[in-house]
Amino acid sequence: MKAMVLHRVAPVETRPLSWEEVDLPAPRDHEVLVRVDVCGVCRTDLHVVEGDLPPLLPSIVPGHEIVGRIERVGGKVRELSLGEAVGVPWLHRTCGRCEYCISGRENLCVRKEFTGYSANGGYAEYAIGEEGFVLPLPAGDPAKCAPFLCAGIIGYRAFKLAQPRPGGRIGFFGFGGSAHLTLQLAARLGFETVAYSRNPVHLELATRLGASETVLTSQPPRSATRSHLDGAIVFAPTGTVVIEALRELKKGGTLAIAAIHLSPIPEIDYDHLLFGERRIVSVEANTRADAREFLDLAGRLGLESSVTVRPLREANEALTDLREGRVTGAAVLDCRA
Ligand SMILES: [Zn+2]
Numbered sequence: 001m002k003a004m005v006l007h008r009v010a011p012v013e014t015r016p017l018s019w020e021e022v023d024l025p026a027p028r029d030h031e032v033l034v035r036v037d038v039c040g041v042c043r044t045d046l047h048v049v050e051g052d053l054p055p056l057l058p059s060i061v062p063g064h065e066i067v068g069r070i071e072r073v074g075g076k077v078r079e080l081s082l083g084e085a086v087g088v089p090w091l092h093r094t095c096g097r098c099e100y101c102i103s104g105r106e107n108l109c110v111r112k113e114f115t116g117y118s119a120n121g122g123y124a125e126y127a128i129g130e131e132g133f134v135l136p137l138p139a140g141d142p143a144k145c146a147p148f149l150c151a152g153i154i155g156y157r158a159f160k161l162a163q164p165r166p167g168g169r170i171g172f173f174g175f176g177g178s179a180h181l182t183l184q185l186a187a188r189l190g191f192e193t194v195a196y197s198r199n200p201v202h203l204e205l206a207t208r209l210g211a212s213e214t215v216l217t218s219q220p221p222r223s224a225t226r227s228h229l230d231g232a233i234v235f236a237p238t239g240t241v242v243i244e245a246l247r248e249l250k251k252g253g254t255l256a257i258a259a260i261h262l263s264p265i266p267e268i269d270y271d272h273l274l275f276g277e278r279r280i281v282s283v284e285a286n287t288r289a290d291a292r293e294f295l296d297l298a299g300r301l302g303l304e305s306s307v308t309v310r311p312l313r314e315a316n317e318a319l320t321d322l323r324e325g326r327v328t329g330a331a332v333l334d335c336r337a
């Protein structure tokens with residue numbers, strides 16, 4: 001099969017992913033082989049390719065927003081069948097035995113594996129998924145489903161962790177693939193939503209998706225505090241944005257950081273930005289319950305992904321566009337030959 005393979009981490013503009021013919025993987029007992037239709041491009045893939053996340057294997061096929069159909073099943077697979085449409089997400093497998101797994105916090109499992117990081121992912125014609133971790137998908141265009149599988153699910157977990165009061169005001173800092181789905185979800189659930197971005201084109205999308213207010217952020221950031229948000233989510237992988245968000249957060253509010261990697265957070269002025277029982281919480285992966293809840297909500301609320309589709313061979317270019325802020329909504333790779 002064809003795949004885009006990473007052998008050595010490097011800046012994306014040096015085209016570190018190479019287009020190769022590799023062996024078709026064989027599913028083990030509890031695994032399925034999925035013929036990949038499309039795979040979403042997530043910022044985490046950028047961190048894998050550029051080495052912000054340390055390499056775990058000598059080579060890796062990235063990609064963890066996989067939409068496809070089951071083509072082969074392992075000998076002990078019971079719940080899944082050939083031809084079924086499934087999604088293969090970031091959470092590839094957990095141990096089921098550690099203190100986190102047995103207390104309903106499998107997202108923190110100490111032995112968890114990740115699709116497209118510790119196991120080969122979906123920048124390929126075929127990928128492996130584990131029974132119990134692959135997800136049923138809402139009907140519809142596979143390309144529009146792909147961003148649900150990480151951008152949507154992680155955004156939903158961040159939204160829950162930000163704990164805005166019902167009908168409250170929630171801020172979205174960095175308006176990419178995840179924020180564009182999470183803002184829609186919040187707006188349709190009756191929250192007031194405020195989108196923050198340095199890119200006016202991204203804010204136009206936010207307005208179309210129902211944002212109550214948009215804020216074009218400046219460089220350097222404003223120093224005034226506004227304290228009008230009940231909750232906030234930082235999607236940008238940038239520590240200075242955490243300070244911008246704290247300036248907007250009310251007393252008692254929670255700021256959730258939905259980033260797997262963040263540049264250093266500058267010094268926080270405790271008296272003005274944290275005192276008043278403001279909270280900061282990071283978001284690590286998701287549980288399968290988060291995934292099921294989000295996919296159900298996405299279907300019922302009619303969430304719409306805004307996507308740019310490119311052929312699999314252009315994965316390096318798609319990642320470069322993502323890093324440079326040139327993707328509005330989410331980028332998706334078409335993996336059908
Ligand atoms: Zn575990």
Ligand SMILES: [Zn+2]
Nearest residue numbers: 042044150151
């Ligand atoms: Zn992701």
